[in-house]
Amino acid sequence: MRADQDLREVVASVQAVQQYQPPKRGIRSATPEEIQAGLTADVYFVGTQQILHELGLSDEVVTAEIFANHAGVLAGVEEALTMLAPLNVTVDALDEGSMVSAKQVVMRITGQYGVFGLYETALLGILAASSGWATAAHEIVEAAKPVPVVSFGARHVHPAVASVMDRAAMVGGAQGASSILGARQAGEIPSGTMPHALLLMAGDTVKAAQAYDALMPPNAPRVVLVDTFKDEAEEALRVAEALGSKLAAIRLDTPRERGGVTPELVREVRARLSQKGYGHVGIFVSGGLTPARVGPLVEAGVTGFGIGSYIAAASPLDMTMDLKEINGKPVAKRGRIPGLTPSPSLKRRQTGATGD
Template sequence: MGDRGISRLRDVAGLSVNRDRLASATHEEILKGETTDIYFVKTRDVLAAGGMLETPVVAEIFTRKPGIFAGLSEMLRLLEGQNLEIYALEEGDAFDSREVLVRVHGSYGSFGMLETVYLGMLASSTAWATAARECVDAAEGKPVLCFGARHVHPAVAPVMEKVAVTVGGCKAASCILGAKLAGMEPSGTVPHAAILIAGDTVKLAKLYDGTLSSEEPRLVLVDTFKDETEEALRVAKALEGRLSGVRLDTPGERGGVTPELVKELRWRLDKAGFPEVSIVASGGLNPDRIRVLSQAGVDSFGVGSYISNPSPMDMTMDIKEVDGVPIAKRGRLPGIMDNPRLKRVL
């Protein structure tokens, strides 16, 4: 571990940090071990003093809730070059409570100090992927767009949106870097701020239409100033067949996006000769609301906080063998827990 920067307590004592900076860790700081917990560094010093740092062990990682596995690629990047054997589920695999997700064979000194780091990678990515998949499943084939970047620290927003797309199944992401990392272009329309500044939804829609390339979908918010159905018809008529969709983001103060509103909007658009104009819903969506609004006629969904701030998916790593001997702390079963779904990944 010495080549990574932090390997002893003296390395921590000698670490100088400029506090006049963004607090988020750089990639280099993560790889050097500067974001791990101090007690793992103390453990290295203690085991090294006893000549036990390179003891061969087997460790297993699990979580107490079922979900969708993600974050493995970052863990492998962190541990590459450490002479380890690692077995794991594939990213995107569904798993059960307490199922072994990752098994690591190697000397404790080669991976133990970074436990905080890779458990954090797995916990965050698995939680995001699980929440995204729940929304995608609820939509039953209709597109789900992830735009949760505003709800998390910008240092992790690209990780979240990439995972939501590549593992969780979302069709698009709004965060520029997140979408690019997922191999696609970012997706999204203009916010209420643009319409408020323009002073009229139709005025902004015409500016939108005249400014952006012809390949860009004409998707316009219709809940800023007037009744949503009235605004949608005004915009559809003004764009003369070029409107691809309208987005409903009605705030809770006005009742939010309801099935009744969606049904009325769909009816009025169809009757006015605009059946091709799709309806996009956003604003505090979760799987239950997605199902209800989908049945009412929503064609796609923009999901933010449900994906970006999901139910925690705590990861635990247990030592299960030491020098070939089965072992475990009280309350856990000693020895390797069989899981035939694990595949060697390193």
């Protein structure tokens, strides 16, 4: 018996769930196989499947609609469709990256409830979390235009979802991501500069910059952190003199303890670099940035942003799944309108035997 079949036995009944002993491992995140088998479901969906089977209702053909409870950017569609791909269901969905309004249907699933009902928890989680990250990225990308934004949020989330967050950020408009897996899964080269640890270990900004230049691939932009030891403008000039035309940008990440990165600091660094003939050197800024902060920094001369916590800490874009038809008959809970919601923007993604 295959491992995935063994896992499906775990969700065959509430009793089986209670008896299940997961393998001991230090990293707690679910594997793709566990997610696909249904082990991340709310347990009451297991009980529901068990009861419906006993009542002879598991094979009833239903249509479920997933809708957003708030406006935002839709993400996670690709991952949700991957989950549904092995199932004999028909799926209609909006495009990844669509702007959605509150109560708008983002996905419609038709099939036997016993086939897909167990996956409601995972589907909603995938769409809600990814859409929340994509929406936050969109907000800050819009505020930063035309300056590019790179997702630096991997350190703010569990590593199991860092790549999911980075992909969602790029769906929302970010032009790159720092995490290896997140960027490479999106077909991009990971974007990054250097950490303060490198500079502290090297003991000197110019020494670290020269080592970076000597060892990194030619296509890696030379972006050097300049706020570790001395005045930022002074360090920027030292690095520019050492690397010359090879220096793509300096990075400012001045901590809150020293006032953070301000428009005044950016203007000073920009002016001093230009006065010495280093007008080609950009200014990349990171550290606690929000949409309200990036606008004035753009005006001051910033040429790139690394955004971490604002994207990573975004609230999920809450999603709800409702049954709207059972065997073709319109249904709904009280307060909702029975029957399918007019949703002309949905596109057919998967056709099952029970679909039309």
